[in-house]
Amino acid sequence: MSRQQGDDGGHASARERILLAAERLFAESGFQGTPTSRIAEAAEVPKGLVHYYFRRKSDLLTALVERLPDERVDPTRVVVRGDIAESLHRLVTELDRRLSASRMLSHLLWREADTHNAVRDALRSRYDVLVGQVKSVILAAAGAGTLALTDVESAAALVALAVSYRHSVARHSDAPDEIRAELTFIASALTGRSGTVRVAPARAP
Known part of the structure; x- marks a missing residue:
């Protein structure tokens, strides 16, 4: 399956599951104490899919920052x-x-x-x-x-x-x-x- 097909289909929800799993596990065990294999297991995806979306484990943190709500108030x-x-x-x-x-x-x-x-x-x-x-x-x-x-x-x-x-x-x-x-x-x-x-x-x- 191509990357474009994945983004339009099941891989889009898989990326979300990966981020949710990373957020929970990083909070529980810390960034250093959480291997990507454990994130993949918690997200119920192959380990390779984690690296497909996030080349380095630190890229997960960068993506999580973007999930914080907008702080700009009129x-x-x-x-x-x-x-x-x-x-x-x-x-x-x-x-x-x-x-x-x-x-x-x-x-x-x-x-x-x-x-x-x-x-x-x-x-x-x-x-x-x-x-x-x-x-x-x-x-x-x-x-x-x-x-x-x-x-x-x-x-x-x-x-x-x-x-x-x-x-x-x-x-x-x-x-x-x-x-x-x-x-x-x-x-x-x-x-x-x-x-x-x-x-x-x-x-x-």
Whole structure:
């Protein structure tokens, strides 16, 4: 059977089974402790089919990174104008919701990042995206020119680190109230008050 035929037929589902088996076994026994023969057995495919789709075992990790949910959130969906803390909390809640079905995968990839450059680079890229969108949410909630940009950048990095840590140890949940205090503290540090900023009414042209 040709590769094209395989992709259109049974091999497409076989590739999915291979990835699911690799995710489970890597989480249970670690990357180094899981031979491809065991992955093939768990996926119920010939060992050669594993190498057909993934030339090196590390390619399985790269493919698993791509299975993480998209972390880009439209700021307009979460921003409460004038309330930085609540806006950040809504952002974190949405990120947690998206990752709730991938807790084991998230923990696995963060654990393997120290020894696999492709995984580390991919997770770093996700972190950079997270910093950018936290910054956008803070600025949208506070209003243009309300806060010093250097303070916003520092706060965005802190929030991104906190969220990344939660996801790396798979402690995220459907109700991320445990991080609310940290978000409120960061918002208070930015505004010098309780996380709520007063938004000036728009001036008539």
